[in-house]
Amino acid sequence: MKKFAKISQIDDNLLFFVTIALVLIGLLFVYSASCYTAELETGNKFYYLIKQSTGALLGIVAMVTASLFDVNILKKFHLPLAILSALLLGLVFIPGVGISKYGATRWIGFGGFSFQPSEICKFALVLVGAHSLTQENAKPFFKYAKVLLFGLTYCVLIILEPNMSVTVCVGLLMVALLFLGGMKIKTFLLILLPFVVVLPLMIVLEPYRMLRLMAFLDPWASPKNEGYQLIQSLYALGSGGLFGVGIFQGRQKYRFLPFAESDFVFSVIGEETGLLGCLTLFLLFGLYVYCGVKIALNAKDKFSCILAGGITSVVAIQSLINFAVVTGSIPPTGLPLPFISYGGTSLVVFMTATGVLLSISRANKKQGFGIS
Numbered sequence: 001m002k003k004f005a006k007i008s009q010i011d012d013n014l015l016f017f018v019t020i021a022l023v024l025i026g027l028l029f030v031y032s033a034s035c036y037t038a039e040l041e042t043g044n045k046f047y048y049l050i051k052q053s054t055g056a057l058l059g060i061v062a063m064v065t066a067s068l069f070d071v072n073i074l075k076k077f078h079l080p081l082a083i084l085s086a087l088l089l090g091l092v093f094i095p096g097v098g099i100s101k102y103g104a105t106r107w108i109g110f111g112g113f114s115f116q117p118s119e120i121c122k123f124a125l126v127l128v129g130a131h132s133l134t135q136e137n138a139k140p141f142f143k144y145a146k147v148l149l150f151g152l153t154y155c156v157l158i159i160l161e162p163n164m165s166v167t168v169c170v171g172l173l174m175v176a177l178l179f180l181g182g183m184k185i186k187t188f189l190l191i192l193l194p195f196v197v198v199l200p201l202m203i204v205l206e207p208y209r210m211l212r213l214m215a216f217l218d219p220w221a222s223p224k225n226e227g228y229q230l231i232q233s234l235y236a237l238g239s240g241g242l243f244g245v246g247i248f249q250g251r252q253k254y255r256f257l258p259f260a261e262s263d264f265v266f267s268v269i270g271e272e273t274g275l276l277g278c279l280t281l282f283l284l285f286g287l288y289v290y291c292g293v294k295i296a297l298n299a300k301d302k303f304s305c306i307l308a309g310g311i312t313s314v315v316a317i318q319s320l321i322n323f324a325v326v327t328g329s330i331p332p333t334g335l336p337l338p339f340i341s342y343g344g345t346s347l348v349v350f351m352t353a354t355g356v357l358l359s360i361s362r363a364n365k366k367q368g369f370g371i372s
Contacts, residue, residue: 012358012361012362012365014287014291015288015291015292015295015354015357015358015361016358018284018287018288018291019063019288019339019351019354020060021284022284022285022288022338022339022340023056023059023060023339023347023351025269025281025284025339025340026052026056026265026339026340026341026347027049027052027053027056028247029261029265029268029269029272029340030048030049030052030261030265030340030341030342031046031048031049031052032247032248032250032253032268032272033250033253033260033261033265033268033342034047034048034049034253034260034261034342035048035049036253036254036255037253037255037260037261048261048342051342051344052342052343052344052347054344055343055344055345055347055348056347056351058344058348059347059348059350059351059352060351062348062351062352062355063351063352063354063355063358064355065355066352066353066354066355066356066358066359067355067356067358067359067362068359069359070359070363071303071304071307071356071359071360071363072303074127074307074356075131075303077127078124078127078128078130078131078132079128081124081127082124082125082127082128082150084124085117085120085121085124085125085154086121086150086153086154086157088108088117088120088121089117089118089121089154089157089158090157091108091117092105092106092107092108092117092161093105093160097109099114105161106118106161106163115344115345116343116345116346118154118158118161118163118166118170119343119345119346119349120345120349121154121158121170122166122169122170122173122314123310123311123314123349123353124150125147125150125151125154125170125173125174125177125310126173126177126307126310126311126313126314126353127307127310128146128147128150129147129174129177129178129180129181129306129310130303130304130306130307130310131303132144132146132147132181133147133177133178133180133181133182133302133306134181134301134302134303134306140183143181144178144181144183144187147174147177147178147181148174148178148191151170151171151173151174151177152174154170155167155170155171155174158170163334164333165321165325165333165334165335166335168321168333169314169317169318169321169335171195172317173310173313173314173317175188175191175192175195176309176310176313176317177306177310177313178191180305180306180309180310180313181306219231219234219328226332228258229257229258229259229264229332230328230332232252232256232257232258232267233252233257233264233267233326233327233328234327234328235252235256236250236252236257236267236268236270236271237267237270237271237278237326237327239251239252239271240270240271240272240273240274240275240277240278241274241275242274242275242276243273243274243275243276244270244271244272244273244274244276244277245271245272245274246272247272247273248272249272250268250271250272251271252267252268252271253268259334261341261342262334262336262341262342262343263322263325263326263334263335263336263337263341264326265337265340265341265342266278266281266322266323266326266337266340267326269281269340270326281340282323285315285316285319288312288315289312289315289316291357292308292309292311292312292315292316292357293309293312295308295312295357295360295361295364296308296309296312296360298361298364299360299364300363300364304360304363304364307356307360308356308357308360311353311354311356311357312357314338314353315338315350315353318335318336318337318338319337319338321333321335322335322336322337322341323337338350339351
């Protein structure tokens with residue numbers, strides 16, 4: 001038991017410091033990627049950095065606070081939080097409440113404050129899954145039905161915004177939760193089949209998605225339109241070489257690369273720190289996922305196991321999609337890189353979720369549970 005407690009403490013410290021390292025890297029490159037644009041738009045080159053720093057400070061408070069709470073308390077709030085998330089996703093379509101940017105309505109605004117409900121719904125789905133899939137007296141159908149009900153509801157509301165990237169992320173998370181819940185392979189494949197059919201239809205039926213797909217296949221066919229962002233991203237990554245051009249020395253952020261501080265901040269990191277910097281970032285995310293998986297495997301009960309596994313899945317899925325988009329491995333779509341990309345809501349939510357992971361690990365250490 002003492003040996004397990006010692007290992008658990010190492011995992012706790014590693015997860016905490018990896019998270020802080022990712023947040024600090026995010027602050028550095030949000031500033032680097034946005035300083036020029038911020039000065040042009042607001043007259044203050046620190047504008048985005050100040051907002052992101054505020055989110056980071058709130059996130060640290062939220063992470064530490066969440067790490068001190070018993071995760072079993074969350075069971076009581078799984079349904080209210082799931083319903084609230086659906087209502088918030090619906091509120092974005094109400095004029096005067098929802099905020100539209102770049103042809104999509106994804107934000108809710110009150111005064112000078114705005115946030116994306118889709119950032120919250122991912123973790124609400126994890127909590128629903130952790131509760132529903134661990135009900136011992138419930139029949140398997142009802143365990144899976146609640147996850148499918150909320151997961152599909154979120155997907156429909158998010159795709160109407162429209163936001164296909166987050167829809168895909170939530171869909172993959174739903175599949176991951178069902179897998180963690182022990183669904184049989186045959187049932188798993190039957191549920192997966194409609195998604196395999198629907199996804200291509202969603203692309204074909206929406207002209208802008210077809211254009212993005214064509215831009216992915218051959219970005220040089222429309223270098224000034226749909227292919228522009230991917231080409232600029234590849235320019236940034238290619239010019240970084242092995243060691244990069246130097247921090248703050250990148251060129252693509254000077255209004256060449258759209259959304260340099262948010263969805264494509266990894267391109268700026270690649271340009272300024274090169275392959276070495278990119279590999280370091282991969283390593284940090286790999287360590288985060290390693291810690292999350294270790295905490296899930298050593299969880300003292302099934303609820304904590306699926307909760308930890310679900311949180312880890314969100315980070316793994318979203319970071320992999322972002323890396324794939326920025327490197328041109330999948331069609332371009334907007335999805336922030338966890339802990340790194342500009343966005344206060346995303347940062348606070350992900351850091352709070354990390355606090356929940358730390359709380360689960362703390363409970364494991366206290367009880368002396370572990371899976372060898």
